[in-house]
Amino acid sequence: MAENGKSEGKPLRIGIEAIAFDIPEHYLEMADLATARGVEPAKYTAGLGQKQMAVATPCEDTVVLAAGAGQRLIKNFNIDPKSISMLIVGTETGVDHSKPVSSYVHQILGLSSECRVFEIKHACYGAMAGLTTAVNYILSGRAKGRKALVIASDIARYGKNTVGEPTQGAGAVAMLISDNPQLLEIDYNNEGFYATQVMDFWRPLYSKEAFADGHFSIQCYLDALSGAYNLYKKGDEANGAQSKAANGKFEACLYHVPFVKMAQKAHQRLLETDGGQKFEKDSPELKAALQDFEKRVAPALELNARVGNIYTGALFLSLAYLLESSAGKLAGKPISLFSYGSGCGAEFMGAKIMEGADRLMKVESNEEILSKRRQVNMAKYEEILDACSKMDLNDEENLCQPEKWDLKRPVLYLGTQNHKRIYSVNGVVLN
Numbered sequence: 001m002a003e004n005g006k007s008e009g010k011p012l013r014i015g016i017e018a019i020a021f022d023i024p025e026h027y028l029e030m031a032d033l034a035t036a037r038g039v040e041p042a043k044y045t046a047g048l049g050q051k052q053m054a055v056a057t058p059c060e061d062t063v064v065l066a067a068g069a070g071q072r073l074i075k076n077f078n079i080d081p082k083s084i085s086m087l088i089v090g091t092e093t094g095v096d097h098s099k100p101v102s103s104y105v106h107q108i109l110g111l112s113s114e115c116r117v118f119e120i121k122h123a124c125y126g127a128m129a130g131l132t133t134a135v136n137y138i139l140s141g142r143a144k145g146r147k148a149l150v151i152a153s154d155i156a157r158y159g160k161n162t163v164g165e166p167t168q169g170a171g172a173v174a175m176l177i178s179d180n181p182q183l184l185e186i187d188y189n190n191e192g193f194y195a196t197q198v199m200d201f202w203r204p205l206y207s208k209e210a211f212a213d214g215h216f217s218i219q220c221y222l223d224a225l226s227g228a229y230n231l232y233k234k235g236d237e238a239n240g241a242q243s244k245a246a247n248g249k250f251e252a253c254l255y256h257v258p259f260v261k262m263a264q265k266a267h268q269r270l271l272e273t274d275g276g277q278k279f280e281k282d283s284p285e286l287k288a289a290l291q292d293f294e295k296r297v298a299p300a301l302e303l304n305a306r307v308g309n310i311y312t313g314a315l316f317l318s319l320a321y322l323l324e325s326s327a328g329k330l331a332g333k334p335i336s337l338f339s340y341g342s343g344c345g346a347e348f349m350g351a352k353i354m355e356g357a358d359r360l361m362k363v364e365s366n367e368e369i370l371s372k373r374r375q376v377n378m379a380k381y382e383e384i385l386d387a388c389s390k391m392d393l394n395d396e397e398n399l400c401q402p403e404k405w406d407l408k409r410p411v412l413y414l415g416t417q418n419h420k421r422i423y424s425v426n427g428v429v430l431n
């Protein structure tokens with residue numbers, strides 16, 4: 001039994017036992033968006049690094065995506081729902097000022113009532129806050145062999161014709177945290193965090209669309225990375241490790257990915273923080289940093305490029321991809337994870353990929369999930385955005401019609417009636 005960080009005298013191993021994601025059933029090609037907006041497509045593809053953008057229809061809200069990721073995790077990893085005693089949903093796309101997304105998800109997943117259930121909001125940092133909360137729960141010994149399910153779920157929306165429009169997306173990632181970390185072991189002996197009040201990105205209570213001071217938010221992200229990483233290095237030194245070893249020791253570096261190019265900027269900043277100075281344009285250091293990005297960061301970014309920004313789940317979408325695509329090669333090797341949430345709060349941590357993780361990830365491939373999506377054109381994309389903006393209006397007469405949006409998923413959001421959100425599972429409306 002886990003007691004005070006020890007199991008039968010040995011340090012307790014804690015981390016991710018299972019992981020799965022869900023994405024909307026439709027997507028838009030970035031080139032189509034660029035052409036429609038009169039922008040050179042290379043700006044979105046090469047400049048931002050994006051290929052496609054997930055488009056959530058009105059029936060696919062935060063709850064639906066979170067439940068979809070949770071259901072996939074339970075099925076693919078054969079998890080007993082009764083073994084889960086904590087459910088945390090990290091989101092910045094809340095569906096109610098009071099009622100948490102997690103309560104709906106708890107019902108849909110059929111979890112036990114003996115379960116601590118809540119939602120965490122801190123922009124894109126919410127799921128990382130959930131992950132560390134879950135790790136501490138297991139570490140405390142109070143889980144008594146049971147597990148914590150952490151789900152990141154978001155719909156990134158800036159609106160039509162905005163500068164943030166090409167960095168939209170939607171999706172959810174579910175992670176089961178336990179003392180059987182068969183995919184990823186978290187190093188809970190060290191961590192670096194950072195926080196300061198900045199107005200770089202926000203979503204006012206009256207708006208479904210987010211507002212961002214985009215270029216400022218990039219600077220805030222990079223400064224938060226330096227701050228969190230420097231604290232992490234101090235912790236490493238205190239634990240007896242060499243200071244620069246903090247970066248050199250990681251075989252893969254995962255970052256929060258609002259758009260793929262941001263991960264490249266982040267990795268450059270990490271190396272600059274280690275080197276103590278900014279790399280000059282065209283310098284050998286900058287060229288080496290770009291090569292290092294291709295080796296240690298880029299291999300994890302395919303899902304991010306094809307789904308877009310999923311806010312609090314973006315970092316963990318990279319992790320899901322890396323575990324499936326490279327876990328064999330990286331088995332037993334340390335990796336780093338960096339989460340940034342505007343506003344702002346950030347965290348840097350180390351982890352280790354487990355032997356056999358790649359085999360466990362093969363039950364349903366990422367490509368299989370992506371290939372089931374249907375492409376929409378610009379007209380359909382704009383129709384979907386318009387329809388989404390009219391949801392949640394407590395329209396007594398016109399609930400959402402799933403057939404109109406060509407959806408095959410079992411869980412659907414139907415709209416709001418009598419001030420209550422209505423969900424259906426396999427055609428049966430939930431009470």
Ligand SMILES: CC(C)(COP(=O)(O)OP(=O)(O)OC[C@H]1O[C@@H](n2cnc3c(N)ncnc32)[C@H](O)[C@@H]1OP(=O)(O)O)[C@@H](O)C(=O)NCCC(=O)NCCS
Pocket residue numbers: 040042043044046047048163164165166167201212213214215217218221258259261262342
């Ligand atoms: C990310 C964001 C700031 C970009 O804004 P923008 O002013 O439209 O875009 P930029 O002019 O900066 O161009 C983006 C990149 O494309 C490049 N680019 C522009 N035109 C290009 C072209 N024709 N071909 C290739 N690259 C091109 C730019 O050089 C730039 O790359 P760089 O940052 O490496 O210099 C904007 O999408 C945004 O506000 N997003 C939401 C907030 C966000 O995601 N913040 C991230 C931190 S959380």
